[in-house]
Amino acid sequence: MRFHGLLLLFFLFPILSPLTEARAQGMGMGGPGMRGPGDRDEKEMVIKRGKEATDANATPGLDSDDYLKRQPSFQLFDLHGYLRLRSDYLYKLDLGMHNYTGVSSPFPAPLTAYGTACSQPNAPKRCREHTLTSTNLRLRLEPVIRPSDTITIFTTFDIFDNLVLGSTPTGYAFGAGNSSWLAVPGMTGTQAALDDGTTSTWDAIRVKHVWGRVDLKMADLVFGRMPDHFGMGVFRNDGSGLDADYGDAVDRVGLVSEIPMWRLHVMLSWDFASQGITRGALDPTADQGQPVDADDLDDATRWTLTVTRKDTAQATARKLALGQSVFNWSVTGSLLQQKYGMRPAGATDTLPTLTAPLSETELSGWLVPRDLTLISPGLWGFFARGNVTLEAEAGARYGWISNLSDLSNLEKGGNDMNILGWGGVFRFLYRWSPNVRVGFETGTASGDDQYENTIKRGATHFSQLPAFPVNGRDAWNNLMLFHPSYHVDMILFRELLGTVYNATYLKPTFRYIQNQWTLRIDGIASFANEKVATPGNDSLLGFELNADFSYRSLDGSLEFGVAYGLFYPMDGMDHPVSIYGSSASDTGMAHTIQGRVLVKF
Numbered sequence: 001m002r003f004h005g006l007l008l009l010f011f012l013f014p015i016l017s018p019l020t021e022a023r024a025q026g027m028g029m030g031g032p033g034m035r036g037p038g039d040r041d042e043k044e045m046v047i048k049r050g051k052e053a054t055d056a057n058a059t060p061g062l063d064s065d066d067y068l069k070r071q072p073s074f075q076l077f078d079l080h081g082y083l084r085l086r087s088d089y090l091y092k093l094d095l096g097m098h099n100y101t102g103v104s105s106p107f108p109a110p111l112t113a114y115g116t117a118c119s120q121p122n123a124p125k126r127c128r129e130h131t132l133t134s135t136n137l138r139l140r141l142e143p144v145i146r147p148s149d150t151i152t153i154f155t156t157f158d159i160f161d162n163l164v165l166g167s168t169p170t171g172y173a174f175g176a177g178n179s180s181w182l183a184v185p186g187m188t189g190t191q192a193a194l195d196d197g198t199t200s201t202w203d204a205i206r207v208k209h210v211w212g213r214v215d216l217k218m219a220d221l222v223f224g225r226m227p228d229h230f231g232m233g234v235f236r237n238d239g240s241g242l243d244a245d246y247g248d249a250v251d252r253v254g255l256v257s258e259i260p261m262w263r264l265h266v267m268l269s270w271d272f273a274s275q276g277i278t279r280g281a282l283d284p285t286a287d288q289g290q291p292v293d294a295d296d297l298d299d300a301t302r303w304t305l306t307v308t309r310k311d312t313a314q315a316t317a318r319k320l321a322l323g324q325s326v327f328n329w330s331v332t333g334s335l336l337q338q339k340y341g342m343r344p345a346g347a348t349d350t351l352p353t354l355t356a357p358l359s360e361t362e363l364s365g366w367l368v369p370r371d372l373t374l375i376s377p378g379l380w381g382f383f384a385r386g387n388v389t390l391e392a393e394a395g396a397r398y399g400w401i402s403n404l405s406d407l408s409n410l411e412k413g414g415n416d417m418n419i420l421g422w423g424g425v426f427r428f429l430y431r432w433s434p435n436v437r438v439g440f441e442t443g444t445a446s447g448d449d450q451y452e453n454t455i456k457r458g459a460t461h462f463s464q465l466p467a468f469p470v471n472g473r474d475a476w477n478n479l480m481l482f483h484p485s486y487h488v489d490m491i492l493f494r495e496l497l498g499t500v501y502n503a504t505y506l507k508p509t510f511r512y513i514q515n516q517w518t519l520r521i522d523g524i525a526s527f528a529n530e531k532v533a534t535p536g537n538d539s540l541l542g543f544e545l546n547a548d549f550s551y552r553s554l555d556g557s558l559e560f561g562v563a564y565g566l567f568y569p570m571d572g573m574d575h576p577v578s579i580y581g582s583s584a585s586d587t588g589m590a591h592t593i594q595g596r597v598l599v600k601f
Helices: 002-026 039-057 313-321 360-364 492-496 577-583
Strands: 077-091 131-148 151-164 205-215 220-227 249-259 264-274 300-309 326-342 367-385 388-401 417-431 436-445 503-514 517-528 540-552 558-569 590-600
Touching: 205 249, 264 326, 313 326, 313 367, 492 517, 492 540
Parallel strands: none
Antiparallel strands: 077 131, 077 590, 131 151, 151 205, 205 220, 220 249, 249 264, 264 300, 300 326, 326 367, 367 388, 388 417, 417 436, 436 503, 503 517, 517 540, 540 558, 558 590
């Protein structure tokens, strides 16, 4: 009752206040049948009216004595994001190859092209289908909350994260099949709500980041699950690109500080790379309040140091307009260590899942010694002067795993493995005229010939690579991968390989800009660094041509465009008879068309 009374008083106060003031003026200051105001009352009225006139002309929030009308010195809430619609036409991304038992094409063919009938000499017509079309939607929301001028909370939500339109027809559910009143899924043309485990493989709303930043004067404290990005995004990419599908998120506690004398930005952090199994996974059906880490020995902990010297976009534009040079750089390094890890599942093993209670005794059998140490340095540089822009990023990883005795697939002697991978990108851009820009980019990522035979022979996507080489012949693992959100082309690296690894590419670029319209043409030649690790045991992977025509509004809030890609595969992507025997298959050209609409806010 006390709360409701206070709430009622809160709402009635704006109504009662004018009545109270009117009563004071009319009844206490010369109302009917009463004395008129005295000299003191008249003086107070003159002072009050003068003060009201001064307040009316004052700047709101600065000179007013009414604290309820003052504007805060910081913006309490801010919202950014985008709504993205993409439609893809994919033709022959399987390079025209057939799928056989134990042999896979570089890209999934339509489902009707699989099966034993398709491997016969007179295969049905459906086995020759190579076209896939798909349209997806994503709404990304990035709310920022500022409880005070020293505290900021950042969040990222994806709603309908790459939802394939038409993928949740009413009457269909995973594990349940068709409902009794709908014989054919999608017959009504309506869509059911997106729900993890029933109509979809993930939720309609996915929380990507929640982290805070506190100003401690000498440094800023950052903590939570936050995006992780470095340089051009070649190896660490936060996925903020408008066409990105992947993004790095790191659980981190760190300190960020500025050194004004040298204009340096320094960040030192403690990263929770992996905590392994938590107590919440042991009995997921129970409400445990606060789940805790089930074991400390299986934790993978990383420490990261990053030092950056970078001008703002406004400072860069000002320097270039004055004919000055701009040189920015950043260096980073991280150290990761882990004592125990989960062993790979054998042919007869049943992997532990999070859908039912787990046994501590059973899980303890999955933990094996690893003694992993991994060092990952990175370097980024940017130079611009006049019409020339140069940018480069290099990265590497070096480390060792001391115990691999539980793996029976390693041909080499001993139980340890050393890790050494490297890669980098160099980009050149020249402004030929106000409308024309030409450029060149080259990049490389090391490979390892021990990945000659993957889980599925002929499969090329990085997700098909095993955690450890299937036929480890030496003590070194030299594999290095670009981040999948660093896009080089439209077909080979983006779709068939999934990212750049075991490859070197050369990419000339032409761009023509007219008002809000842009035409871009790229040519990409790709080569394998370790030809033994390619499907065709050859260094030349292929040639690709990409063209993109787009429009962007003056305020940048609306963008739409269409892109076309053509890939001509070479011997490195073939399935020759000398390797695949009766499962051999020649490659054919692949095509893709992508249309997109983007609304930013």
